[in-house]
Amino acid sequence: MTDSTPLDSASLDSAVSDKAVLDIVVLAGGISHERDVSLRSGRRVADALTHLGHTVRVLDPDAGLLAGLEANRPDVIWPALHGATGEDGALLSLLGTTGIPTVGSRGAAAGLAWSKPTAKELVRRAGFATPHGIALSTETFRDLGAGSVLDHLLGALGTPLVVKPAVGGSAQGVTIVDDAGALPRAMVNAYTYADAALVEAKISGVELAVTVIDTGDGPTALPAVEIVPRSGVYSFEARYNAGETLFYTPARISEATAALVSETAVAIHSLLGLRHISRVDLIVDAEGTAWFLEANVLPGLTETSLVPQSIEASGRSLGEVYVALARAAIAGN
Template sequence: MAGTTSVVVLSGGISHERDVSLRSGRRVVDALSRLGWRVSTAEPDAKLLPLLLERRPDVVWPALHGASGEDGSLRALLDVSGLPYIGSRGPAARLAWDKPTAKRLVEVAGGATPASVTLTREVFREIGARSAIDTILGSMTDGLVVKPARGGSAQGVTVVDTAEQLPRALMDAFTYADEALIEQRVVGTEIAVGVLDGDDGPAALPAVEIVPRSGFYGFEERYTAGETRFYTPARLDPAVAAAAGELAVLAHRAMGLRHLSRADLIVDASGRPWFLESNVMPGLTETSLLPQAILSTGRDLSSAYAAITERALAEA
């Protein structure tokens, strides 16, 4: 199909993850162009839908991070427009974008996920900050993780070790979303497991182990070369690695995701993997986890991205 198929890669946007999206988009363009695909780029702005409807590309690749690419809204518009595209459809993306919903779906499907409570900004104000915080601390101990209920790239995420840190952590989370997810902290090995759809259904890629120099895998640690050490495949017992792969696939299926996804997990001291969240359009930059996992299988990124594109075309 190379040379005859037109692909429009969407990147950029106005989210907090604009720069990451631009880098992901360039990597997709480079990978497909090496195989002779006709690839162009576009920004998600007021001109986008008219442009796509005029060009009618064979497939759209939304390499967008943050709300514009992952909350399901743009994907729903692509569905209505009848334009084939890479990745999960709008309703499924919306489920994954909302972390509390994603956790609940995985839990119902039989997967393990840390105990948590979701707090809206309005309730936090109406009930009173002190009362809400005391209630949370009374039921959840031994460390917490506070994060925006929707968002990516660890923006607004805080590891809370003391009661005094919780108020600021909640305010940081509310900077990025109107709801904060307060999650019981699980100490262990942080991993990411990519999932790609194949002829026999979704299959897990080798887990990537994440070891940030700072001890926290934040925004800078994700996208600054040298700030994090990665091990691919992760240094896990084979049985534990298999269980992690099964959990990632379970999450992919539970939310109805398609083509590609990435599950963020943590493996505790007993070897049990816990689901944290899923990403419907994982980062594809030079430091991102999904590309590392693909490369660890011996495949090159060009052929892998071409296979994903061809699958989307076949489903159109």
């Protein structure tokens, strides 16, 4: 007699996870300032998964997305979205209601990391170093008087400063301020991309990006990438134009420092409640202190991005890791 008892959800997830060929939806595009980068990331993820024989559909989030997913449910969703479209947590929370396994952090955790001031405060409270900074909304900047606010910032923080949007990625709207005269334009630049700006003391040192992945056995840091932009500033152009930045993977740091930044990145990944994959950006100063800058829940995966460099330096292929993350999501890890 055939047992007709329906499988429970855990059994279904296990059966899907064991499938040789997965049906995967990659989300890419959106309407954020980082749309083009997202499309490039999505295509690279899709190519890596397809190369290993999996069935991949690339979808651009729009008004038909949720209904389309319900009508033609994939085994797993692989978001490759950047900017508010994917990283502020709203879409990730909605995807969570579909019951379709999704690679990456849940919406609430993504929202914490998306807000740089919030992430910095949580990290600071946990005892990690992060540059002293002040977040200012456009309303506060206007209501208290731009001149007065700028004078106060310079008095409190001095120079050099880093001015950036309080949310967002890819270094859009980020300005290094070496003298007081450059601060007004830096604020305007940041407000172009967000309703709040974060003004931080600039930390000098070795700039590092540490990828953290968790395929089911707990979060692990991959080899750190050392970032050396030819212009001295790791700008949007320096990130996505080949040859603008020198990358060293693994970073040219001591074993002790490498261990420190790995431990720090994993701890911050866990502290913020992140899942599956993240990139933690740090600067190590001359005294050996690792300063937290930000955490990225959906980091870039383009041909010039840092996560792929870390994966390859770890001795694994991109497709191997991307599939492992997809199976971890299906397994509920």
